[in-house]
Amino acid sequence: MPAKRALVVRGGWDGHDPVATTDRYAKFLTEHDYAVTSSSTLDAYLDDLSGIDLIVQCWTMGTITDDQLSGLLAAVRAGTGFAGWHGGIVDAFRDRPGYHLLTGGQFIHHHKDFVSYVVHPVGEHQVVADVEPFEVHSEQYYLHADPGNEVLATTEFLPDPDRPEIGTPTMPVMWVRQHGAGRVFVTAIGHRMADLELPAVHETLTRGLLWATR
Template identity: 50%
Template sequence: MNALIVRGGWAGHEPVACTETFRAFLERNGFTLYVVDDLDVYTNRDALASVDLIVQCWTGGRMTAEQENGLVERVRDGAGFAGWHGGVLATGYEAAQYQHMVGGRFINHPGGFVDYTVDITGKHPITAGLASYAVHTEQYYCHVDPALEVLATTTFTGEHGAPETAGVVMPVAWARRFGQGRVFVSALGHSPADLEVPQTRTMTERGLLWAAGLAIPQG
């Protein structure tokens, strides 16, 4: 199995440190890793053809049409795509096909770093055995595709100068099929510390495996 890690963009989301958080996990699960810091890898159809999983952590990127088409077509043809926070949700705003594939886009995080609850919803191998839990980080308000398979949500209170959000139940993590490929997205992961929260780490690791089409160990 081959995993391509694409990282860069805005340094505030620590793309190198965040992706390194999962290096050993991916290697233990049989992946050979290829790490790049250039979105142009998405234009290399030969390189993408051998990739089983694409892990992206690139906040604020602007994709060319060729980059967008290469990525979207590879996922549609069967590669997994996974990522978290701004690395997938706050990038490629002009890329409609990319936005459709990911299933959501970041709009705002009222109050910056706040306390809130992540509620586990439904039944899925990615979240099996996990219970709702508290976090202190950015509460992402996103525009999302109604066709997503939602794995976790958060409920906005309307505080922090955003009364219009009161009562809104917002997806925090989701999975979706895209053509022959699989997509896993989590809004959690501003920093390595956020990704090390046990429930978040478990959900993210399982999401990586699921996106690659691998069985998820339970327990």
Template identity: 40%
Template structure:
């Protein structure tokens, strides 16, 4: 049976929203989704469209969202639509809307940098080698089951979050003499959330196309989209 997927992309160009989402459109089509692509979150204000959507894949870093558009997105999730995304396209969207932050359950705060002596003033200042560790829940969950811990060299997201998320993978920011914190900080790297009848999936890796091509990251995102689109009980 064909289902409906809405891909919404835009915001900061540095995350390559067009190219990044284009990587996953064929996967959705291969899994019997009728895919519609929009370049603005204002499509969420279309109540008729949102009443029929089974999955929203969002890649909109920062930017702004109108009240009507946000209410349309939240209502769609509450009635059972899935919401899925990666990196800043979902965890650093619409900073002006606190209700959106509550819906997602986790918000980008920063990505710590290299030692100051190694910084050169471009995006690579924030590229660190770090581990993504699958949690005990993650080892049993259909999104991450069979995925081993893995290592990336990219932005390592420091995330503020609440206790209503189910964390499937984490990453730990170590103590460094050039940073002001005094003990290691563990942030969720992959999580799910239930909101009304809907499912939300978030993966924080995904800064670049190379990261999205990583076999672990791509597998998690593909499985996460399918999980979010399902209305079956867990």
């Protein structure tokens, strides 16, 4: 029998290709001895999640009911891991601060066009250990982030003529946090499949999935 159980929850705005991208990581988890099930409805959070070791969510924007959110939060507090990338985790359920307290961050803005930016790993956490700085050509997220996050990578936000008031702050790109007994892993990279196929992105994301697992 597989050693671990993972639930993939995917949907919302389809511009982030939730099916193909989550299929990529469902395959990775299956190869690492996880039994993986997928759901295209947030009603998955109403089920008994006590036997789920990891939830991977790719659900951009959308709405979540009180009961669905309560089910998700209770599962993570009890020890189920929670992980995801880009808008599928930090641009979901914009009107739900309780969800934002789970993820530790919320998307606010990105440049009108793709930009090339450098990601700088920080510290010695196993997710980023021995990973060198790398470049991404895609959306660069400006985020509001919880100061309690353990930041694993940062970037210098590039000037945006449409939002000059933002300036050029150092922006978190990747972090981990605890929510009760559960571990949470977030990376802001992953607008498109090509982003996820970058070796450093794939390496850190897969490490993050394994780390977040109960």
